[in-house]
Structure formats: structure tokens, C-alpha cells
Amino acid sequence: MPKDTFFNLPEDKRQRIIDAAIDEFAQRSFHDARITAIVDTAGIAKGSFYQYFKDKKDLFKYIIGLIAEKKIEYVNEDMMRHMQDYSFFQLLRELYLSAFRFAKENQRLLSIGIQLLSSPDLYYEIIGEHRNTSIEFYARLLEKGMAAGELDPSIDVAVAARILAGLSYSMVDLIYEDGKLDFDDMAIVDQMLYVVENGIKRQPQRRQSGM
Amino acid sequence: MPKDTFFNLPEDKRQRIIDAAIDEFAQRSFHDARITAIVDTAGIAKGSFYQYFKDKKDLFKYIIGLIAEKKIEYVNEDMMRHMQDYSFFQLLRELYLSAFRFAKENQRLLSIGIQLLSSPDLYYEIIGEHRNTSIEFYARLLEKGMAAGELDPSIDVAVAARILAGLSYSMVDLIYEDGKLDFDDMAIVDQMLYVVENGIKRQPQRRQSGM
Amino acid sequence: MPKDTFFNLPEDKRQRIIDAAIDEFAQRSFHDARITAIVDTAGIAKGSFYQYFKDKKDLFKYIIGLIAEKKIEYVNEDMMRHMQDYSFFQLLRELYLSAFRFAKENQRLLSIGIQLLSSPDLYYEIIGEHRNTSIEFYARLLEKGMAAGELDPSIDVAVAARILAGLSYSMVDLIYEDGKLDFDDMAIVDQMLYVVENGIKRQPQRRQSGM
Amino acid sequence: MPKDTFFNLPEDKRQRIIDAAIDEFAQRSFHDARITAIVDTAGIAKGSFYQYFKDKKDLFKYIIGLIAEKKIEYVNEDMMRHMQDYSFFQLLRELYLSAFRFAKENQRLLSIGIQLLSSPDLYYEIIGEHRNTSIEFYARLLEKGMAAGELDPSIDVAVAARILAGLSYSMVDLIYEDGKLDFDDMAIVDQMLYVVENGIKRQPQRRQSGM
DNA sequence: TATGAATGAGGATTCATTCAT
């Protein structure tokens, strides 16, 4: 809910502000982040800021919204195309791949998301009840796969959902940690999936699937 | 690196300070945490604080060190007893169980760790090169298991290590999110391990192991 | 001294600005009053304001002038009609009645006047030498009454003038305090006048005048 | 409710702060008053201020309390001595005299009191329900006088109380306006009282009382 | 060594006023 003035701004100035904000929030927690740093980086006057946003929180919410929007959009595009004709594991692969790519391409955004996760009060105020979205998403996916007979019936959906979500974080972490590893995206994802599919236990009777 | 004066303090005063610091850091980010709140809670004079610690960061590093130490110690105790005679999966189970219990019993400490994770600059300054400790630990464990022929030779150790570490976070998250779930610890860990061992894919010829 | 542009404005817009200004100044001290609030309420652009007035003070002086004008006009009308044929006490009664009614009908204006009274610097700058107008007015009235033999010759005109002016404030205060009392206007004024005429001391030989 | 630190201050520093605050509040309304000006005048650091007071309002309340206290004390002293053996008019005279003297000796304090009177919201927050204290005080005094047969039975106590309170303001105003008039205190008070006692109407049969 | 007062840098926010269109 930035003010109208913000949306009336010339594209490039608006973008400069967004970038400056992302920079600052990526480096410092919400409380630590300094409006001063943001306006300096963006090259606008302190007073102007308050003509665009009600206050710091207003800006922060906006940025968080932007991130969510961008991520959803990013992932959805890939998903939507295959929703119907892909198997559970194929979908999961697509999902991980797009999450992986998103993370790689938007590292600063990740920092902010992670920041938020670790600030319960703020988190609740901003995200509200949307909390478990991603875990629930995996749970639904698993149920579908289960119904389709693709999954081991003895696994617990709730726990598996959490694992799948957790892996997604692991990947993100992979990137977050150091942008420098340039494994082939596909390879990493495929290896993760192999583990997810088959576990890590040696099973003599297992036929080598895929890898 | 608190000053000597700190270590010369009577045990209970020292503990009061530590507790107060943990309380504050669990609730607020490093920058946001207030020395004032800490000294108030601890019941010491503001000036005294600076006779024990160089500055806020000094205290913070010390607390982080304490947490690491405590966690390692906690986990090690369990591990050490079984290192020799347990199989890879038995060890992994012990490991997860103790991590799970540690998390459950030290929720405030977790908050601090998570805070830290999300503050790149600070993180680097404080943790520095110790970074990948836990992932490397899993990697070594996996290598041992691999050597012992317990693991599927086609898995990639680096990726699997990351997965195992990621799962550990998932569990922690489970607790962090809401302290209220009182699943049986064992049950959750066992379900996680089942997935790790066998994956989630239906495999007709698989004998139902354990669960 | 608003600019010409202001006086060229369509009547209703000009009035909207005046009303908005009165609203704001009635609620907040001069410094505290916000141009922003005024232009918002009036529904004009911020920039326009500065095309009508030099600055905030310019507007304020104008409003104060308006109030003074309105009050004088209000009172005068009643007075003028009776100047010639009324006795001192009859005139005084008319005067109080109209002041009372003015106050009752223009409570917001009173607030502004009172605000001003309590800000010496501003007061002086704005009212300047007009200061004692009302006291002097009472003094002249008293002198006339004295000359006509209507008044106790032993009273001191200067002091009595101040008393009469003070009573006028008392009445205003009566209204300012809570608009809710709806004594009959006449009754209050009559009682006040009775005291002014006869004092409050028991005087055995006094014939009960009027009340 | 300043903090303890304030009361532990060396007498002269504390007084410097109080003086600076009174200076500022005497010139500007509560909102307009600037902490900066106060600390500069008092010669203390900005931060120190907040070690003595919670915030600006805290200081303001304290100052108001000081004024009230001082005034009550001042007036009471005179009153108490004569409460028993003085007649109504003698008491009234004492009362006015002490109010007059207090006003003369504490002009800055008056400004602040008047400021407060004209800021309903703040007033209510600070004074609360004590509002009509002074008017009620006069009412009680009048009732006593009435019971003792000293007063004209036809006057309305409520209205007379308001008049007496109003006169008190008039006197204050006398001083507030310009400190320069140096009428003899007694003379002014006596003249006021004469009017209050006898009114201003010429009454042929009246014996010249006192004056 | 303990204390707690003193300090001032730094941050968010408000608002009158200017200016470009």
C-alpha cells in the first residue's frame, strides 16, 4: 500500500527506490534497515520517501509482496504448463528446478525472505495466516501422488511434505551460501530427487532408476 | 573473548548475565538488541557490562559460542557412546533424535541461531570459516556409511549431506514454528528416516522395513 | 493580506478555505496547525495555497481579522440600535447578551481567540497595539454612565472596566467549557448584571431591584 | 513522575532544567515547545534529558504540578491563618491579594497555566477531573457566607462563584498583560472588592462603606 | 571493581515551502 504518488513515479525512479530498498533489507533486518540508506542509494530526498510510503513498514510490506508475487509467478509459469500431463515426480522436478532457478537469479530477495522468517512478530503481522502455504502445497501434491499410486503408501504425508519443503530450503541455502557453485542446475535437482525417490539405503533388489 | 573480569564473577551473576543476553538476543536481532535491556534483566549496572565485555558484539560472539558449544556437547554425548557399534542409520537416528531434543529443550537458542543465519555480514564476521561444519559432518558420516556398504552407491555424497542437514533444519523448524506439537519424538524421527532410507516412490518389490 | 488571487476566487471555494482554516486553528495552536490538513479539508492543492497566501502566518492573521470583524459586527448591530435611548445598564445588558450569543454560536472561533491569547509572541505580532480595545470600550461606556449619574461615583473606572471585561470572559468560559448547559441566556446575563449592579453584600436597606 | 535520576541531580542543575523548561513552555504551547531549546538553555546533553524524563509530556506534567503546588501553597499559607476569625469579605480579600501577589511574582508560570487552559485535550489528560476546582472553591466560600448572613440572599451562588473566579482571572490578566503597572496591590484589590460588595449602581441610600 | 550519570550520534517522521509542469 504505497501511496499513489509512488505508482505515478517514472518507471526508472520507482525501480531505483525498489532496488535500494531490496539492497538495504537484504543486508539488515527490518528494524536495522535505515531509511536514510535507502533514500541515499536511491538518490531521492528523505522527505520524498514519505510521500511514497506511509512509513518503513509500508515499504517493507510492499517489498515482501513484490517478492512473493515474483516467486509465485516464476514458479507457476513452469508448473502450469505441465500440471495435467506430468507424473508426481516430474512435477516435483519442475517445481524444484524453478525454485532453484528463482533462488539463483534473486539472491537478494532470498535474504529478505529468510530475514522475515526469523522475526516471528513481524512475520505474523505481514504474512498473517498465510504461514504454512508452502508445506500445505507439498501436502496436496503428495496426496495426489498417493492417490495415483505413485508413492509408497507407508509414508506419512505430513512428514514427507515437511521434508520436501525442507529440501527446497536446502537448495536455496546452497545458493545463498555462495553463489559461486555452478553445478549444473539439472544435475543437482536430479540428484536430490533420486534421493527423495529411492532413499539412500542400499537395496540389492532395487533396479537402478534413471540415474 | 569477554574480559577476565567476567570470568572472575561469581557463578550466579555470570549466569544471570548470560541468561539475560540469551533472552534479549532471542527476541531481537543483533542490532536491535539492547544492552540496556540485558543489564536491567541481569540486575547489573550499565557500566559493569563494559567491564566484562568490550562491546555488544563481544557479548554476542560469546553467546553464539556458548550455543555452539552446548549443541555440540549435547549431540556428542549421545553419539560418542554409540560411534563404534552402531550402523550408519542407527547413528543417523541417534543424531536426529538428539538434535530434535536439543531443539525442543532450547528454543530460545534456536531463535538466536536463526537470527544469525539471516544476517550475512554479521554471520560471516562471527562464524567465519566454521561455516559448513554441519554439512561436512554429514558428509563424513555418509562416506563412512558408503565405505561400509550400507548406502546406495549411486547417491552423490555432497548432495545427500546437504539433504541430511536440510532435514535437520526441517525438524528444528517444526519445533520453532509452534512448540505445541507433541508428536512423539521417536515417531517423527522414524518417519523422517524411513523416507531418507527408502525414498517415497512406490517400489513393488520393496519389503516393508520397520514401519 | 492574502494575495489578490484569493479574493478573485469563487465565493464558495474561498469559503471552503476559510472554514477549513478555522477548523484547524480551532483544534491546534498556530505552530501545530497543519497547512496540509487545511488544504485537504478545503479540497485544494497544496501549491494553490501558496498562491493565495504568503505563508501560514498570513492565513492566520487573516482568520483572526475575520473573527474580530465578525464579533464587532455582531455586537455592534445590537448596540447601535439602542445606543441613544438606553441607560447604561440596559446597554450593558445588551452587550453581554450579544457577547453571550456570539460565543454560543461561534465556539470554534472562541478557541482560536483563546489560543492566541496564550501565545505572547504571536499575539503581539498579530494583534499589536489593538490590545486593550475591549477594556477601553468598557471604560468609555462607564464614563458615559458616570457622567449620566447612573453609577456609584466612588468606583474606579479603570478597575470596573477590567471587571466588566473579565465578566465577559467568564461567560465565554461558561460556554467554552461545555456547550451543553442551556440555561436561559437571559437568566444568566440578568444574574450577572444583578451582581454587577448591587454587589453581593447583604444590605438591609436595599430595595430588591428587578430580580 | 520524572525519573529518580532527576531528583538525584545537584540542586542547581535540577533548577536550571526547571527554569529552562518553564522558559520554553511559557513561550510556546506544549506541542511547539522544543526539547532542544530546553536542553540548550539548561546546558545539558540531549540524551541526558531522557535520563531524567520519560518524554516531553513527562516534563510538562511535572512543571504543571510544580506550578499548582506552588500556587496552592502560596495561597493556603495566607488563608489558613485567617480561616476561622475572618468574615467572608475579609477572606475574599486575602484570597485575592495572595492570588494577585502570586501572579505578580510568577508571571512565566501564569503563561503556562493559561496555555494549558486553552488546550482541552492536553488539559484533560493532565488535570483530569480536577477541572472546576477553583469555581467550586468559590462556591463553597459563598455558601458559607450566605449561611452566615453576610451575603445578599437573592444572588445565585453558581453565577456568583463564576464571577469571583472570573475576577481572579481578570487580575491575573492585569499582570500578564504588562508587568509594568505598579498600582498598589492593596488598592486594586480593594477596589475590586468594593465593586463585588456593592456593585456599581448608584444607590442614594447607600452608606459609603470603607472606601 | 561497581556504579550509574553523561553524552551524542543516528534514526524515523512531519511539514512548510518551493518548483516544474
Added chain:
DNA sequence: CATGAATGAATCCTCATTCAT
């Protein structure tokens, strides 16, 4: 003339850190 965005000075307040006792 109207508009409303841009500006930056000014204000309150917080807090780590220093310092005198």
C-alpha cells in the same frame, strides 16, 4: 492559475559507549 511532487530542516527519541566517582 492549478497542481502535486520534491525538498530538507527540524523534531522527538533511543541507545551504545564513556567517564567520573
